[in-house]
Amino acid sequence: NAGVTQTPKFRVLKTGQSMTLLCAQDMNHEYMYWYRQDPGMGLRLIHYSVGEGTTAKGEVPDGYNVSRLKKQNFLLGLESAAPSQTSVYFCASKSSGTGELFFGEGSRLTVL
């Protein structure tokens, strides 16, 4: 059972470039989340989804877009990357039975 898988695990971008982070879960969870974590800081919610075709803003949504076209996938997009978006990005899905969050291994993004 793979759980939550994030792709890619590492990426270096130049300012202004775009990219998409993919999160895939195989647990049939309805809820999925994208967080960012800066060095020495806690997790900040970027966007989340309560089901296929739905998305909602979190604490720090500016500069990011998301899509949930399929239940198992939650995509996080950066249209024009900025150095302030250098961070580790974590995806999570939530079990509706227990409420437990399952996290991916993280995607480390550096914007030069």
Next chain:
Amino acid sequence: LAKTTQPISMDSYEGQEVNITCSHNNIATNDYITWYQQFPSQGPRFIIQGYKTKVTNEVASLFIPADRKSSTLSLPRVSLSDTAVYYCLVGGVFGNQGGKLIFGQGTELSVKP
């Protein structure tokens, strides 16, 4: 949304019991309290969850007073491998509750030999 407040850091020694308290004054009726552990370069992982009174599992205990405005994670006899950041998360759990889940700053626990 319930805001959580925890100590930024704590130090302990191997073999001691560690108690980390989280304040959540505006917890809602449907909210549960869940604690997560995070090691460097890894995603957080579930430790324990509760609604009221006391919950115990193989790794920790969770104490929640009657007014539910705080909770205490208790780690018995910590070891070096318990050095991590611990997060208290308050929110809806089941079904269509608790879409927006906001983490607090977490408590960095350092266990020394």
